[in-house]
Structures are given as structure tokens and as C-alpha cells.
Amino acid sequence: METKPVFLTAYANAHQVAKATPFAEAENLHSLFAKQPLEQLGAGQSLFFEGDEAKHVFEIVEGTFRLFRILGDGRRVITGFLYAGDIVGISMKDCYLYSVEAIASAKIRRLSRRAFQCAVAESEILSALVFEHLCDEMASAQDQMVLLSCKSAEERLCTFLLRHMNRTKADGAGRFVIEIPMPRQDMADYLGLTIETVSRTITKLIGKGVLTVVDPAARHFIKVDKPAALAQLAGDGDECIDMRRDHAVSGGRRRH
Numbered sequence: 465m466e467t468k469p470v471f472l473t474a475y476a477n478a479h480q481v482a483k484a485t486p487f488a489e490a491e492n493l494h495s496l497f498a499k500q501p502l503e504q505l506g507a508g509q510s511l512f513f514e515g516d517e518a519k520h521v522f523e524i525v526e527g528t529f530r531l532f533r534i535l536g537d538g539r540r541v542i543t544g545f546l547y548a549g550d551i552v553g554i555s556m557k558d559c560y561l562y563s564v565e566a567i568a569s570a571k572i573r574r575l576s577r578r579a580f581q582c583a584v585a586e587s588e589i590l591s592a593l594v595f596e597h598l599c600d601e602m603a604s605a606q607d608q609m610v611l612l613s614c615k616s617a618e619e620r621l622c623t624f625l626l627r628h629m630n631r632t633k634a635d636g637a638g639r640f641v642i643e644i645p646m647p648r649q650d651m652a653d654y655l656g657l658t659i660e661t662v663s664r665t666i667t668k669l670i671g672k673g674v675l676t677v678v679d680p681a682a683r684h685f686i687k688v689d690k691p692a693a694l695a696q697l698a699g700d701g702d703e704c705i706d707m708r709r710d711h712a713v714s715g716g717r718r719r720h
Contacts (some may be wrong), residue, residue: 522574
């Protein structure tokens with residue numbers, strides 16, 4: 465007989481989840497939100513702030529969001545981005561650990577945390593999907609630590625573009641046109657770089673023939689002319705593995 469992961473059983477018991485749930489036939493996490501009303505958010509509008517009581521779980525229907533934390537000295541650190549189809553707000557804590565803000569106009573659906581907990585507690589399928597979701601979040605956090613701890617400015621930016629490229633379908637010539645919905649300051653904050661370094665590195669990649677900016681005025685669409693070169697410049701080969709090993713001995717993080 466299949467059983468829930470121990471932490472999910474504790475998750476349900478700790479919050480006294482009710483046995484009855486209107487989501488008994490839900491087959492995936494997105495189906496929990498299907499009947500919830502769409503909500504429109506404007507650019508810069510927040511879903512929630514770090515430290516707020518965790519009352520809801522959200523499904524991103526349209527648009528892009530930034531996840532960030534504010535340091536004690538007032539500096540903002542962007543820890544990730546959310547896109548259509550992502551779910552945010554699943555937490556083992558009673559308060560949110562970060563802030564989430566719309567980059568441009570966006571649409572979301574929300575579900576009360578209690579209703580979400582009820583559905584997860586009553587479904588082996590949903591319990592497994594929540595576990596998978598949390599594992600993905602931990603893997604993303606580890607990837608970000610590697611990005612900031614050992615990669616050069618060029619490797620960081622190429623890795624960022626490569627992730628967006630992998631979300632996009634190639635054209636007939638094997639090239640990709642990727643949308644970068646966030647401003648370059650957001651990219652810089654996420655990559656641990658200055659905005660000047662981001663701009664210089666993009667110009668350098670254009671000079672190498674790897675990228676083309678589709679609309680220089682808007683700068684939100686970039687064509688990847690040489691996907692293989694971009695992947696190589698992202699630094700995920702044997703040389704980067706050696707650099708990670710050396711970094712583990714020396715330690716340290718720098719902002720370029």
C-alpha cells in the first residue's frame with residue numbers, strides 16, 4: 465500500500481487539515497485552481513511580501529514575476545522568476561519567506577492555504593506532486609548557488625539565456641528567439657552582476673555571433689544564432705566542474 469511522505473503527513477496534522485475536501489477528483493495541482501476566478505495584477509503589484517501570513521497558494525496564469533528578499537541594509541536580492549504555469553506559495557511555514565511581484569501585467573488564480581492542504585492530505589497523487597514541487601525548488605536553489613559561487617560573468621549570463629532558450633521552440637533554421645521580460649537591472653540582481661556588466665556581456669556575445677537583439681529599442685527579444693556555442697559558454701563542461709572543486713577549497717563569492 466502506497467503511503468504519503470512523512471513530512472506531508474506531519475504537514476497535514478500540524479495544521480489540523482479537515483477530512484472533507486471539494487477537490488477529491490483533482491489529478492494535478494493545476495486542477496485545484498481551475499474553478500477559481502482570474503485576478504489581474506499590474507506591473508509592480510505584489511502577490512505577497514516576505515513575512516506576510518501564508519494564507520494562499522497561487523497559480524501563475526499569465527505574465528512573469530520576480531521573487532526577492534530585502535537584506536538588512538536595504539539591498540534587494542532577486543532569487544528567481546516565475547512564469548505562466550508556475551505555482552507559488554507552497555510553504556511549510558506560517559509566513560512567506562520571500563516577496564513576489566509582477567514584472568508587467570499578469571493574471572493569477574489563488575486558493576486558500578487550508579483548501580490546498582485539505583486536497584493534498586486526501587490525495588496520494590497530489591501529495592507526491594507537492595513533494596516533487598518542493599524537490600524542484602531545492603534543486604533550483606542549488607543551481608543558483610553554483611551559478612553565483614563559481615561561474616564568470618559570461619557564464620552566468622549564458623546560463624540564464626540557456627534556461628530561457630530551453631523553454632522555447634526553435635525555428636526552421638535551428639535558431640531560437642527568446643523573450644526576456646524582465647529589465648536588465650533584474651537580470652543583474654539575479655545574476656549577482658552590475659547592470660553595466662550585463663550590458664557589456666550581451667554586447668560581447670553579439671560580437672561573437674552568438675546572439676542578435678531582435679529589436680534594439682525594446683531589447684526584450686533575443687535571437688540565439690548559435691545555440692551550441694551558448695551552451696558551451698555557459699560553462700557546464702569538465703572545466704567548470706574542476707573550477708567548482710577548486711572553489712570548494714578556496715570559498716568566496718564576488719560581484720562583477
